Amino acid sequence: MSAAVSPLAPKKYPSMPVVEGVRIATAEARVKYKGRTDLLTMVFEEGTTVAGVFTRSKCPSAPVEFCRENLAGGIARILVVNSGNANAFTGKKGRATTVAVGEAAAKAVGAGKDTVFMASTGVIGEPLPAERITGFLKEMAVDAKPEGWLAAAKAIMTTDTYPKVATATVRMGEVDVIINGIAKGAGMIAPDMATMLSFVATDAPIAAPVLQELLSKGTGKTFNAVTVDSDTSTSDTLMMFATGAAARRGAPTITDAKDPKLAGFRRALNRILKTLALQVVRDGEGARKQLEITVTGAKSSRSAKKIALSIANSPLVKTAVAGEDANWGRVVMAVGKAGEPAERDLLAIWFGDIRVAHEGERDPDYSEEATSAYMKRDEIALRVDLGIGRGKATVWTCDLTKEYVAINGDYRS
Amino acid sequence: MSAAVSPLAPKKYPSMPVVEGVRIATAEARVKYKGRTDLLTMVFEEGTTVAGVFTRSKCPSAPVEFCRENLAGGIARILVVNSGNANAFTGKKGRATTVAVGEAAAKAVGAGKDTVFMASTGVIGEPLPAERITGFLKEMAVDAKPEGWLAAAKAIMTTDTYPKVATATVRMGEVDVIINGIAKGAGMIAPDMATMLSFVATDAPIAAPVLQELLSKGTGKTFNAVTVDSDTSTSDTLMMFATGAAARRGAPTITDAKDPKLAGFRRALNRILKTLALQVVRDGEGARKQLEITVTGAKSSRSAKKIALSIANSPLVKTAVAGEDANWGRVVMAVGKAGEPAERDLLAIWFGDIRVAHEGERDPDYSEEATSAYMKRDEIALRVDLGIGRGKATVWTCDLTKEYVAINGDYRS
Incomplete structure (x- = not known):
């Protein structure tokens, strides 16, 4: 919609390191946009734990309901995100689409259906044909590479005028672990427009309940402390994935949220969440200050x-x-x-x-x-x-x- | 500020009848504006009852606090309203101004200080020197005439693009009584700008507690069911005055809100409140629909x-x-x-x-x-x-x- 980049856009982007255990692929699925990527998959290695925070809307989108159900299992193998269509207020068709995408994604990585997570952002109320997405998944799962975080951030943009990324390297026990995050804004909802999505991944070995507590608490002073226009999307989604790959390098596995070894990680995560949340605000529709x-x-x-x-x-x-x-x-x-x-x-x-x-x-x-x-x-x-x-x-x-x-x-x- | 009249302005104004027991005067007090009236007084005959509904803001203006105190007495002899300065967030000076205006107004009509009501609308946070107003009151009280409802509506305008009036004639017992109302909008608050004020008067003889119940209940589906921008003024004021003059023509005095003789009056009052509330919305800042x-x-x-x-x-x-x-x-x-x-x-x-x-x-x-x-x-x-x-x-x-x-x-x- 608005062509000009926000005057508040970052002057430079951090170089995004690899997060061991995460592989990324993007595609031009033409869900709605043409000539740009609009489909993102992240493939996670076995044992990856997951946490999520979602919109408080009483009318959430079909993908939000899908993720909420799978979150109980605490394990993630693949994330599928499309831009251009929010699959919100699409009734039974919307649910059917999440089921079909869920099955195709699970098959693509050879994992259970309850290890699939997804998000959609874009037009509301338009049916989202599953086949626009499902046909790409097998190939994307095979082709996915550890690199490509900035490309991932670009694929999920709607009215955003710039991609949003953040990274941190932090000591856990005797080794360094990585936290990477991406986000998109930019108003709160609209046809052709915006909702808030953010995905964070780390190679630190953190049990799902601990990850959930870190994420839920971290949201209060970051994503839940920003507002563009007071309107709440049907699709707001913040998810975090911990592959645990750093355990192979000697990182301690964290199973208790009170573990003192988490202190630095918690601070770094909160900083990333805040950086991403502020980037969303700074790209608020029409924002100049x-x-x-x-x-x-x-x-x-x-x-x-x-x-x-x-x-x-x-x-x-x-x-x-x-x-x-x-x-x-x-x-x-x-x-x-x-x-x-x-x-x-x-x-x-x-x-x-x-x-x-x-x-x-x-x-x-x-x-x-x-x-x-x-x-x-x-x-x-x-x-x-x-x-x-x-x-x-x-x-x-x-x-x-x-x-x-x-x-x-x-x-x- | 905005020169053009709202495209939603009324095509014509009703002819406003006299409300027996109410006399009106306006003046150019130059509180802030020049070349227009900005001061209104309404003088009420002895025995006039009063009711009021005020902003729910936790930081109300000095005049709102002043009115709330006097409302307990249930009797009104004079109303003083200025535009151009809201006397809001003016600290001790603001209270001193309401006290000084209250004393001068009481003296002007030879009545108790607790029978004075007032409202101010306009700039916030600027001291309002009482002498801008007090010097006019004696003369205005003497000169006040039964006519002048449209002039009254004009004197209280701020960013409004048109004056807001409504009237109804309704049967009470064996005689006709009059209800007249005026209002101003137009955003919810601002320097040089808007708050919602409305004043309604009738010659019907209605006891203060009944008047209060009519007004409080009538507000729910009218003034409390409109919004321009979700912002709540520090000064929103809706007051109603009943002179009781119609009793001399044989109107029954109403002392019970359940009195069946009130049915027609209640409907007419609610219609007037709704008409005024809608006129405020239709003059919302920048409104086209x-x-x-x-x-x-x-x-x-x-x-x-x-x-x-x-x-x-x-x-x-x-x-x-x-x-x-x-x-x-x-x-x-x-x-x-x-x-x-x-x-x-x-x-x-x-x-x-x-x-x-x-x-x-x-x-x-x-x-x-x-x-x-x-x-x-x-x-x-x-x-x-x-x-x-x-x-x-x-x-x-x-x-x-x-x-x-x-x-x-x-x-x-």
Whole structure:
């Protein structure tokens, strides 16, 4: 849809190392797009464990329901992702497609059907014929190579203006293990458009329940702390795979989430999740600025996050940021509408280091000029202190521009 | 800000009759605007009862707190409303202003301070010097005339592109009584901009507790069922005044909300509240289309309303309507994110009379052409049937256009 790359795109990409036990293949399946890859498979070696976090939508897509069922087994051998069609709100046909793709994928790697995971992103409500995908799987499974992480990130893009990747190398026991991740955004849902998908893989040997706990906890301050337009996709999917191949090099197998050997890994994983989540925000439809919102002094951290998201999702705050206007009155409004404990006359608000309001009024020392200069930046930090407790939270969003309306208000042709 | 009148403005205005016991005056107080009226007083005869419904914001404006306190007395003698400055987030200075205006207004009509009500709309966070207002009140109280309802509606406008009035004449006992109302919108909050204010008056003799019950109940399906951008003002105020003057012509005094003599009055009042609420939506910032959203078959009416508001507040649904796109996939998304009970495969969705989806998939008989023609209308009706219960609700909103972003993304200069 929008041809120009986001002004907030990364200036350079990391070189993505191989994750031992993962092989990658992409294809031009022409599910909808032409002249680009739109199908990704990742083949995992035997014994790979899996964890997943999915949309909270009450109307999830067929692939989300498929993955939720298979997650119970804790084992993954193949992941199949297509872009161009979300297979969401496609009724019985949608379920039939996931079953057919599941069978073909299982056959392609010679594994059980319950070791297949899949995701679809793109148009909603259009039937997705399974044969568009199934015919490719056998060949892709054979051809899959350890390299190709950037190509994988490209194959799953929809309205994204750039591919999203992240990597970390971290010490576990006496050896280095790798964590690689890819993601795509960019609004939350739409025909021809976006949902949030992210896939992370590591060669560390980590039991499925531990992997699930790492991923679930890591999501709170990363993928669940970003918002583009408050709309929640029917298909949001974050999955993590641990091949355990590093065990052959001497990495210890982790079966307890409290294992102190996980400390560095956990930090690295959370950093990767945050990097990917921020890349999604920075490629939000029409985004020109990243907005980091920190709420401190709330009654609880839960309360702080609810208030931070109320600010992040306020169209009036987001349009003000687009207009480079340090409009703290709208921030007060968004605090007030969150419904969480707040004392108007204890509120303080900062843009960057500039305190614009405190104790229920405009800060007398607040310089309109300095603030205007600050608001011209690409990355805006907004802080609100409620002054009533110790709860705090940070969330990220982007501004709301005319381009957002243009991208989403175009005819569905 | 935006010079052009909304394309959804009323084609003609009703002739507003006098409400016996109410006198009106407006003035150019230059609180912020120049060359237009920005101050309104309504003087009520002795014995006038009052009811009010206010913003749920946890950070309400000083005038909202002032009114809430005085509401306990149940008696009103004067209402003072200014536009241009909201006296919100103005700390101790803001409270001092309400006290000073309250004293001057009480003195102007020779009544107790607890019979004064006030509202302010406009810039947030700017001190509102009381003397901008107090100096006018004595003269306005003397000069106030029974006529001038349209002038009153004009004096309280901010970014509204047209004044909002409604009137009804209704039988109570053996005589006719009058209900008049005015309102202003148009976004939910902003410097130089909008909050929702509405004032309704009647000459019917109705005790304060009954008036409060009528107003509170009437709000649910009217003012509390409209949304422009999901943002809640610090200042939203709806007040109703009953002078009781019609008692002199033989109207019965109503002291019980269950009194059958109230039936016609209640219906007329609800109609007026709905008319005013819809005028606010139709003047939403940048609005070009009115969107009516009805949810049926929900688990409860509360659940239906929550889902309807989730649809109404979805930027993706609102931009689709702006783009004249019957994008039911985004409607499914908005149903799913509401968090209320829903069964994806029981959902049915209509635009106007055209069923576009049912039983979890696209309706096979759905004509893209007919739907496209329908979407070109000014007024779009969207219906979602959940198929799981008997709860239903209707809400109203407007589309989200580039003009909304332009109006709210401009520099605050």
